Amino acid sequence: MELRHLRYFLAVAEASNFTKAAEVLGIGQPPLSQQIKSLEEELGADLFKRTARGAELTFVGEVFAEEARLVLESADRASRVAKRAARGEVGHLRMGFTGTAAFNPKFSDLIRRFREGFPDAELTLHEATSGVLLEALEAGRLDVAVVRPERRRTTTLLLQDWDEEPMMVAIPVGHRLTGRKRIALAELADEAFVQVPREAGSALFDDIVAACNAAGFEPRMTQPAPQIASAVTLVAAGLGVSVVPKAITQAQVAGVIYRPIVGNALHARLAIASRRGDTSAVVSNLISLA
Structure with a gap:
């Protein structure tokens, strides 16, 4: 059973007619009838009573229709959430910051704009010294950090100058x-x-x-x-x-x-640090605002 089978079934149920449902779905009436027949065989029960005027739901069909609607609603919701996650509109961002960054108006403005632009994204803030933050970032315990740049070189992190x-x-x-x-x-x-x-x-x-x-x-x-x-x-x-x-x-x-x-x-300089090659959309959204 596939989601398309549920959509075909509900289209017939709402139209009470195979021909009208086929027109709405943009497919031929014979293929639609065959799909419904296959679904009935899989379930081991008739979903429709064929009448001269079209098709009526059986008791089994009525029960199945309620569940089919819930399944499709859940699938559609899952699709929307996945697309929002791909755009970085939802997700969890673990952000570190060095103590003095909290006093910089650019930092508070960045947090405010991220909250306003992505209200459904979860933001967790961690305060520590720059060295500790960069180690946590390299270890994957943080996703992004506002730090005072270090002199040591690293091939795993990307530091972008942000403020001076x-x-x-x-x-x-x-x-x-x-x-x-x-x-x-x-x-x-x-x-x-x-x-x-x-x-x-x-x-x-x-x-x-x-x-x-x-x-x-x-x-x-x-x-x-x-x-x-x-x-x-x-x-x-x-x-x-x-x-x-x-x-x-x-x-x-x-x-x-x-x-x-x-x-x-x-x-004194501030930099935005992230991991090289990080494809997280929520990280990209934060950095784009910075």
Whole structure:
């Protein structure tokens, strides 16, 4: 029994006439009659009573018609869902993001537009450092991630530059440089730095060290922080200063002041990371919005 047999049967049932049903289906009346006869033989029961005026459903035919309609409705629904899945309108997207990305207005706008454009797609968000996110992406635990680019090369991941923002200096209230509108990196030569370490996976650490070296000193990294947001909290506690992306300034942590760096010497980049060759439509939809 095939779906077409059910459609043929219901067409005859609705028309109560083989000839009219054949016209609706666009096939000949003899082939239609043969299909119905084969269906009846398979079921071991008559579905129609042939009359001078056409065809009437038997009791078995009436019962079978109810179930046939449900089967076809389910098949049509399955077809629609499959086509929507192929377009990425439904499905599950596991998306990672580094902590500071959450403070970037482009990130919140991306999530909002994805939700509006694909309301039936399930979105799960995971926050972690860039290194952890990229490892999870390579392992297949994530589908896409917003990260701070790494210097390490990978053949399995694709990183597309997405945004760039200036870095700022975070200093505690009452610091000697509080009165400055801008701070030169050289003025931080004697300061203790609170930064996310190189092991966390982001290239920011190396960029900060290189910029400080260019300013004539080696930064004194005294207190590692698990996340950039955590570094700001440690600055408020008086453990040192920190160089952070501008987006983090939206985190109004009591006891911390942010100042631009003279000459805009440092910038932090965000990238959209995905697996090379990933054919997922829902991933493609997210990236197209980005």
